[in-house]
Amino acid sequence: xxxxxxxxxxxxxxxxxxxxxxxxxxxxxxxxxxxxxxxxxxxxxxxxxxxxxxxxxxxxxxxxxxxxxxxxxxxxxxxxxxxxxxxxxxxxxxxxxxxxxxxxxxxxxxxxxxxxxxxxxxxxxxxxxxxxxxxxxxxxxxxxxxxxxxxxxxxxxxxxxxxxxxxxxxxxxxxxxxxxxxxxxxxxxxxxxxxxxxxxxxxxxxxxxxxxxxxxxxxxxxxxxxxxxxxxxxxxxxxxxxxxxxxxxxxxxxxxxxxxxxxxxxxxxxxxxxxxxxxxxxxxxxxxxxxxxxxxxxxxxxxxxxxxxxxxxxxxxxxxxxxxxxxxxxxxxxxxxxxxxxxxxxxxxxxxxxxxxxxxxxxxxxxxxxxx
Numbered sequence: 001x002x003x004x005x006x007x008x009x010x011x012x013x014x015x016x017x018x019x020x021x022x023x024x025x026x027x028x029x030x031x032x033x034x035x036x037x038x039x040x041x042x043x044x045x046x047x048x049x050x051x052x053x054x055x056x057x058x059x060x061x062x063x064x065x066x067x068x069x070x071x072x073x074x075x076x077x078x079x080x081x082x083x084x085x086x087x088x089x090x091x092x093x094x095x096x097x098x099x100x101x102x103x104x105x106x107x108x109x110x111x112x113x114x115x116x117x118x119x120x121x122x123x124x125x126x127x128x129x130x131x132x133x134x135x136x137x138x139x140x141x142x143x144x145x146x147x148x149x150x151x152x153x154x155x156x157x158x159x160x161x162x163x164x165x166x167x168x169x170x171x172x173x174x175x176x177x178x179x180x181x182x183x184x185x186x187x188x189x190x191x192x193x194x195x196x197x198x199x200x201x202x203x204x205x206x207x208x209x210x211x212x213x214x215x216x217x218x219x220x221x222x223x224x225x226x227x228x229x230x231x232x233x234x235x236x237x238x239x240x241x242x243x244x245x246x247x248x249x250x251x252x253x254x255x256x257x258x259x260x261x262x263x264x265x266x267x268x269x270x271x272x273x274x275x276x277x278x279x280x281x282x283x284x285x286x287x288x289x290x291x292x293x294x295x296x297x298x299x300x301x302x303x304x305x306x307x308x309x310x311x312x313x314x315x316x317x318x319x320x321x322x323x324x325x326x327x328x329x330x331x332x333x334x335x336x337x338x339x340x341x342x343x344x345x346x347x348x349x350x351x352x353x354x355x356x357x358x359x360x361x362x363x364x365x366x367x368x369x370x371x372x
Contacts, residue, residue, distance in 0.1 A: 049292070050291050053078070053080070053298050055079065055080070055103070056082045057082070057103075058083065067302060067307060069304035069306050091112055100286055101286055101295045102286065106351075108191070108359075113148070114144075117287055120286070120289075120292070122148065127300045128300055129303035132303060136345065152320050153311050156276045156277065157279065160252035162242075166248050170273055171272050174249055176219065182226070186251050187231055188230035188366075190362040190364075191362045192251060193369070194365075195277060206352050208358065238252060239259050254269065255316040255336075271347075275347055275349045278345065278351070279350075
C-alpha cells in the first residue's frame with residue numbers, strides 16, 4: 001500500500017482516539033497502553049519505503065543502459081526484474097499478484113489495468129522530465145482523464161519492402177497480393193491481422209462485427225500460403241529474412257528498417273494511404289507497491305536524456321523524450337523515424353483500446369488461421 005494511504009488511515013485512527021478520550025475516563029495504565037499503541041501506529045505510518053525496485057519487464061530492457069540515469073543517481077538501490085513474454089503474459093502476471101513495483105506494456109491494454117485496479121495514478125508534478133514528453137503521448141497514457149501511465153518507447157508498424165523487387169507500396173493490401181507469393185512475411189499476431197484488414201476494408205477496429213471477423217479469418221487463411229514465414233521476433237526472424245532478400249514485403253517495425261538500412265539492403269518503409277500504425281510502450285506503477293515515491297523517481301529517470309538516447313541508439317525505438325528525438329543526427333535514424341517530417345505522427349493510427357473479449361476473439365481467430 002502506498003505511504004500516502006497509510007498516513008490517511010493513521011489520521012482517521014488518531015482522530016477517533018481523541019474523541020474516545022474526551023468521552024471516557026481511563027486509568028493511568030490504560031492510558032499508557034493506548035499511548036504505546038498510538039506510538040506503534042505512528043511508527044508504521046512513517047516507516048521508510050523499501051529501497052529497492054522490482055520491474056515487470058520485457059527481455060532486453062534489463063540491460064543497465066535502459067535505466068542508466070537511475071543507476072547513476074541511486075547506485076545504492078538494487079533494481080531487479082521479472083519478465084513477461086507478451087502483453088497478455090504481463091497482464092496475467094499482474095492479475096496473479098506480481099510483486100512488481102512498476103510494469104511495462106504496450107498500447108491497447110491500458111483500460112484493463114485500470115478496470116481491474118492494478119495501477120495507480122502517476123503524480124506528474126513530481127517528474128522533472130515530464131515537460132519533455134509530447135502532449136499527444138501523454139494523452140495516450142490517460143484513462144478517464146487521469147494519467148495512469150508514463151509513455152516511454154514508441155514506434156511504427158508499416159510495410160517494409162525491397163525496392164529492387166517491389167514498386168512503391170501505397171496500401172496495406174500488398175500483404176495480401178499473390179504476385180509476391182513466397183516473399184511475404186506477416187507478424188504472427190491475431191490483433192495485428194485484424195488491424196491490417198480493418199485498414200484495408202475501412203472497418204472500425206474498435207467495433208469489429210462477427211461477420212467482419214469471419215471475413216477477416218477467411219482472408220488470412222487465403223493469405224497464409226503467400227508467406228515465406230510468419231515472424232515472431234523482429235531481430236531473430238524478420239531481419240535476417242529481409243537482409244538475405246528472402247522477404248520482399250513484411251509487416252514490420254522501424255527497428256528492422258533501420259537495421260536493413262545500416263546493412264545496405266535496398267529497402268523502403270511505406271506510408272500507406274490508410275496510415276501507418278503507431279504503438280507506445282508505457283510504464284505503470286502497481287496499485288500494491290510499497291515504494292511509490294521510489295517508483296516515481298525510477299520512472300522520472302527513465303525519461304532522462306541518457307537512458308532515452310540509449311533506447312534510440314541501441315534498440316532503434318523512439319523515445320518519449322522529445323529533446324532526444326530532436327537531437328538525432330544519424331541519417332539512418334532520421335529516415336527510420338521520419339524525424340524530418342513533423343507531420344508523420346499526425347497521420348499515423350495509434351493502437352486503440354479494445355475489450356478483453358475482442359482481443360480474445362482475435363487471438364483465437366489467429367490460432368485457427370495458424371492451424372490451417
